[in-house]
Amino acid sequence: MKKYFLLGFACLVSGCSVMPQYAKPEVQVPTSWSPEYPWRAGKPSDDAAKGAWWKLFHDAPLDQLIETSLAQNPDIAIATARLLQAQSLTKVERAALLPEANLTGAASRSHPSDNRPTTGPAKPLSITQNDFSLALSVRYEADIAGRVHATVSKAEATEQQALADLENTRLLMTAELAADYFALRELDEELDVVRQNIALQQKSLEFVAARHELGAATGLDLAQQRALLDATITETDLLEKQRATLEHAIAALVGKPAPNFRIVPQPFNLIAPSVPVGLPSDILEHRPDVASAERAMAAANAEVGIAKSAFYPSVMLAPAAGFESSSLGMLFNASSFLWSLGLSATQPIFNAGRNRAALENAQAAYTATTENYRKTTLAAMQETQDGLSALAILHHAEDHTLQSVSSAEKVLSLASARYQGGIGIYLDVITAQQAMLAKKRQLTQLRGQQLQTSVFLIKAIGGSWQQQ
Numbered sequence: 073m074k075k076y077f078l079l080g081f082a083c084l085v086s087g088c089s090v091m092p093q094y095a096k097p098e099v100q101v102p103t104s105w106s107p108e109y110p111w112r113a114g115k116p117s118d119d120a121a122k123g124a125w126w127k128l129f130h131d132a133p134l135d136q137l138i139e140t141s142l143a144q145n146p147d148i149a150i151a152t153a154r155l156l157q158a159q160s161l162t163k164v165e166r167a168a169l170l171p172e173a174n175l176t177g178a179a180s181r182s183h184p185s186d187n188r189p190t191t192g193p194a195k196p197l198s199i200t201q202n203d204f205s206l207a208l209s210v211r212y213e214a215d216i217a218g219r220v221h222a223t224v225s226k227a228e229a230t231e232q233q234a235l236a237d238l239e240n241t242r243l244l245m246t247a248e249l250a251a252d253y254f255a256l257r258e259l260d261e262e263l264d265v266v267r268q269n270i271a272l273q274q275k276s277l278e279f280v281a282a283r284h285e286l287g288a289a290t291g292l293d294l295a296q297q298r299a300l301l302d303a304t305i306t307e308t309d310l311l312e313k314q315r316a317t318l319e320h321a322i323a324a325l326v327g328k329p330a331p332n333f334r335i336v337p338q339p340f341n342l343i344a345p346s347v348p349v350g351l352p353s354d355i356l357e358h359r360p361d362v363a364s365a366e367r368a369m370a371a372a373n374a375e376v377g378i379a380k381s382a383f384y385p386s387v388m389l390a391p392a393a394g395f396e397s398s399s400l401g402m403l404f405n406a407s408s409f410l411w412s413l414g415l416s417a418t419q420p421i422f423n424a425g426r427n428r429a430a431l432e433n434a435q436a437a438y439t440a441t442t443e444n445y446r447k448t449t450l451a452a453m454q455e456t457q458d459g460l461s462a463l464a465i466l467h468h469a470e471d472h473t474l475q476s477v478s479s480a481e482k483v484l485s486l487a488s489a490r491y492q493g494g495i496g497i498y499l500d501v502i503t504a505q506q507a508m509l510a511k512k513r514q515l516t517q518l519r520g521q522q523l524q525t526s527v528f529l530i531k532a533i534g535g536s537w538q539q540q
Contacts, residue, residue: 092380094373096366125530126250128345129523133338134253137326138246144327151234151241158227158234165227168220171212176394178205204403207394207410217384222377229374233367239360247531249325251524253335254342256318258520261340263311265513266304269506273301276502344463344522359452359534365445372438379434382427383420390414452532459529466522473515480508 126138142148183200215221280297283289323333397408420427484504490496 092373092376094370096369125535126246128530129250129342129526131342133335134250137253137322138249140328141245141249141326142242145245145325146327147241147245148238151238155231155234155238158231162224162227162231165220165224168213169215169224171210171389174209174211176205176207176209179203179400202398202400203396204398204400205394205396206403207392207396209390209392212389214387214389216387217381219378219381219386222374222381226371226374226378229367229370233364233371236360236364236367240364243360243531243535245325247527249322250527252318252322252325254520254523254527256315256322256335257338257340257342258516258523259311259315259318260337261516261520262513263308263315264337265509265516266308266311269509270301270304270308272502272505272509273297273304276499276506277301279499279502340516340519342519342523344519344526359532362445362448362452362534365441365448369438369441369445372434372441376431376434376438379427379431382430385417385419387415387417390416452534455532456529459525459532462525463522463529466518466525470515470518470522473511473518477508477511477515480504480511484508 124135124138126134180203181200182203213220277294277297280289280294284291284294319333319335320330322335323330326333391411391413393409393411395403395405395408396410397403397405402408484501484507487496487500487504491498491501
C-alpha cells in the first residue's frame with residue numbers, strides 16, 4: 073500500500089491519469105475478396121450516413137414500405153430510446169468535469185429551555201433569537217488520477233456505441249424487409265407460372281382421357297397425368313402458404329397488424345444492382361456492428377482506468393462563503409460575512425482486495441470486448457465474401473438458364489409447327505409448353521435469389537457501396 077500512497081501523493085502534486093492509452097487494434101484484412109472483385113484502398117466511413125440503399129433497386133412499393141418501417145418499427149424505436157439514454161448519461165458524466173455550486177438559505181427563530189442542563193457556574197438566560205443565513209458552497213473533485221475523465225470517456229464511447237447500434241438496427245430491419253419483399257415478389261411470379269402449368273396439365277389430362285376412351289392410352293397413363301395435376305395443385309397451396317408467411321412478416325416489420333396488411337401482386341421485373349468493380353479495403357469499417365464492437369472496446373478501456381483510479385487518493389475541494397446574522401436587515405453587512413475552505417482526501421488502505429478484483433474484472437472485460445471485435449470483423453469478412461461469391465455463381469447460373477429458356481422456346485416453336493403441319497400431336501405442344509414454363513420458373517427463382525443476395529451483400533458491407 074505504501075507504493076500506492078506515494079504514487080497518490082505524486083499525482084496530488086503534479087496531476088496524472090492512470091487511464092490506459094487506447095488504440096484500436098489492428099485487424100488482418102484479405103488482400104482481395106475474390107478474382108471477380110478486386111480490393112482497393114478507401115477511406116474509413118463507419119460514421120457516414122448509410123443512405124437509402126434500397127433505392128438502388130428502383131422499386132417504388134419497396135421504398136414506401138421501408139420508409140414506413142423506419143418510422144413505425146418497434147425495434148428501431150427501442151434503439152432510438154437507448155441512444156437518448158446514452159446521450160443523457162454522457163451529459164451527466166460531463167457535468168462532473170466542472171465544479172458543483174449550491175446556494176443555501178436558511179431562516180430560524182428559536183427559544184431555548186429554561187431548564188436545559190448547563191456546565192457553567194451560572195445558568196445563562198433563555199432568550200429568543202433569530203438566525204438568518206445565505207451561503208454559496210462549491211464542491212469539486214480534483215481529478216488527480218483521471219477517474220472523472222475516464223468516466224466521461226466511457227460514457228462518450230457508450231453513446232457512440234448506442235448510435236452504431238441504432239444504425240445497425242436500421243440496417244438489419246431494412247435488409248430483412250427488402251429480402252422478404254423480394255422473396256414475396258418472386259413467389260408471386262412463381263405462382264403465376266405454376267397456375268399456367270396447371271392449365272396446361274388440365275389440357276393434357278383431357279387429351280390423355282380422350283385417348284384412353286379411344287383405347288390409344290392406358291389407364292396408367294391417365295392415372296399418372298391426374299397425379300401430376302394433383303401434385304401441381306398441392307404445390308400451389310404450399311406456395312400460397314409461403315407467401316402469406318412472408319406477407320405477415322413484412323407487416324410486423326412495418327409496424328402494422330398482419331390481418332389488415334396486403335401486398336398486391338405485381339409483375340416481376342426487378343433487376344439486382346451491379347456490384348462495383350473494386351471494393352475498398354476498409355469497407356468493413358462501414359458496418360455499424362463493427363463500429364459498435366470497437367466502441368465497446370473503448371468503453372471497456374475507460375472502465376480499466378476507472379478501476380485503476382480506485383487505488384489512488386480521492387481529493388475533494390469544498391470552499392464556501394456567505395452571510396449569517398440574527399437580523400434580516402443586517403444579513404448583508406460586512407460583519408455578517410463568513411467563509412470556509414475545505415479539503416478532504418481519502419486514500420484506500422484496506423478493503424480485502426476489492427479494488428484489485430475490480431481491476432481484474434475490468435481488464436477481463438476489455439479482453440472480452442477485444443475478442444468480440446475480432447469475431448465481428450471475421451464474421452463481416454465471411455458474409456462479404458459469401459455475398460460476392462454467391463452473386464458471381466448466380467450470374468453464371470442465370471446465363472445458362474437463359475440459354476435453357478431459349479432452347480425450350482425453340483422446342484415449343486418446332487412442336488407447334490409440327491402440330492400445325494399435321495405431323496405431330498397436340499400432347500407434344502403441351503409438353504413443350506410445360507418444359508418452357510419450368511425453365512422460366514427456374515429463371516425467376518435465380519433472379520429472386522440474386523435480389524436477396526444483393527440485399528445480403530449490402531447488409532454485409534454495412535450499407536450501399538455507393539456511399540464509399
